[in-house]
Amino acid sequence: MNIGEVAERSGIPPKTIRYYEDIGLVRPQRSGNGYRAFREMDVHKLAFLGRARALGFSIEDCRTLLSLYEDESRESAQVKAIAEEHLTAIDEKITQLQSMRETLSHLIKSCHGDHRPDCPILSDLAGDPTVVRTVSSLANKAAK
Amino acid sequence: MNIGEVAERSGIPPKTIRYYEDIGLVRPQRSGNGYRAFREMDVHKLAFLGRARALGFSIEDCRTLLSLYEDESRESAQVKAIAEEHLTAIDEKITQLQSMRETLSHLIKSCHGDHRPDCPILSDLAGDPTVVRTVSSLANKAAK
DNA sequence: TATTGAGCTTCCAGTCACTGGAAGCCCTAT
DNA sequence: ATAGGGCTTCCAGTGACTGGAAGCTCAATA
Known part of the structure; x- marks a missing residue:
C-alpha cells in the first residue's frame, strides 16, 4: 500500500505520516522502487495515533500509549x-x-x-x- | 533604565524584551556602552503587551492593538x-x-x-x- | 590595581507538531 | 515520446519564546 492510500484510510496526511516515520512512530517497509510499503498494521497504528492526537495527547504520550498498546503485559x-x-x-x-x-x-x-x-x-x-x-x-x- | 530593571517593572523577562525589540514591538534607545536604554514609555508599552498577551492575543494582534492605542484618531x-x-x-x-x-x-x-x-x-x-x-x-x- | 561577579551584548539552536515548497525519480496512460 | 500524478528527499518556516555560549561592561571588593 502506498502512502496516498494509507493517508486516505487513516485520515493522516502524507506529510504527517512521513514525519511520524522520521520520529519513529511507524516503520513502514520499502518497495524496490523506494516507495514506502505500508501494511494493515501500519494503517491501524496511524489511525490509533490520529485518535490519540484528537484527544490532545502529545506525541510523546502517543509513543508511550502505542507501546503500551503493543505490550501484552501492560497494566x-x-x-x-x-x-x-x-x-x-x-x-x-x-x-x-x-x-x-x-x-x-x-x-x-x-x-x-x-x-x-x-x-x-x-x-x-x-x-x-x-x-x-x-x-x-x-x-x-x-x-x- | 537597563533591561533588568525594565523586566522587573514590566513583568516581561529580558529574553522576551529583546525578542520584542527584534520583531519591532519596542524600540529602546542605546547608551554609549551598547546597553539598551529604556524610557518610561517603553516600560508602559511592555506592560501593555504583557496584559494583552495574558488575554491570549497573538503577537500580531498585540502589534495592531499597540498601534491603535497610539493612534489618537482610532475608532x-x-x-x-x-x-x-x-x-x-x-x-x-x-x-x-x-x-x-x-x-x-x-x-x-x-x-x-x-x-x-x-x-x-x-x-x-x-x-x-x-x-x-x-x-x-x-x-x-x-x-x- | 587587580580581580571577581553580576549584568549586559549578540548569535545560534531548540521547542512542538507539523506544513509548504523545490527538485527530481517512478509509473501508467495516451 | 510525452504528460500527469504520485512518490522521494531535503530545507525552511510556523509562534512565541527560551537556553546556552562567548564575550564585553561596570561596580565593588581585596
Whole structure:
C-alpha cells in the first residue's frame, strides 16, 4: 500500500505520516522502487495515533500509549495514569481560557465600539485601573 | 533604565524584551556602552503587551492593538472587532477542549486501572467500537 | 590595581507538531 | 515520446519564546 492510500484510510496526511516515520512512530517497509510499503498494521497504528492526537495527547504520550498498546503485559493503571495526567492538563487549559474569556467579554461589553476613540479595552490594557480592572488578576503567563 | 530593571517593572523577562525589540514591538534607545536604554514609555508599552498577551492575543494582534492605542484618531470599533474575533477563537478552543475532556473522562471512568492489561482507553484508541466509542466523534484536528 | 561577579551584548539552536515548497525519480496512460 | 500524478528527499518556516555560549561592561571588593 502506498502512502496516498494509507493517508486516505487513516485520515493522516502524507506529510504527517512521513514525519511520524522520521520520529519513529511507524516503520513502514520499502518497495524496490523506494516507495514506502505500508501494511494493515501500519494503517491501524496511524489511525490509533490520529485518535490519540484528537484527544490532545502529545506525541510523546502517543509513543508511550502505542507501546503500551503493543505490550501484552501492560497494566491498565499505566494507561489510566497517563490519561488522568492529560485530563488535568486539559482542565487547567480550560480554566485559563475561561478566565480570559470572562475578562475579555466584560471588556467588550463595556466598549461602545463606534467611531469615537475612547475605548475601555485599550484603557485596561494600558493599565488604567479606573475602567474595568480585571486583566491584571490573570496569571502572568498565557497558555502555552 | 537597563533591561533588568525594565523586566522587573514590566513583568516581561529580558529574553522576551529583546525578542520584542527584534520583531519591532519596542524600540529602546542605546547608551554609549551598547546597553539598551529604556524610557518610561517603553516600560508602559511592555506592560501593555504583557496584559494583552495574558488575554491570549497573538503577537500580531498585540502589534495592531499597540498601534491603535497610539493612534489618537482610532475608532473604538476597530479595537472591539479585534477583541470580538479573539473572543470567538477562545470560545472555539474552549468548546474543543471540553469535547476532549468529555470523551477522555468517560474513558478514564471506564478503565479500572489495575495490574491487568485490559484497558478500554486503549481499545477505544485502537478503534474498537464495542467499548465507549466517542473519540471518533471528535473533529479530526486537535487544537492548534 | 587587580580581580571577581553580576549584568549586559549578540548569535545560534531548540521547542512542538507539523506544513509548504523545490527538485527530481517512478509509473501508467495516451 | 510525452504528460500527469504520485512518490522521494531535503530545507525552511510556523509562534512565541527560551537556553546556552562567548564575550564585553561596570561596580565593588581585596
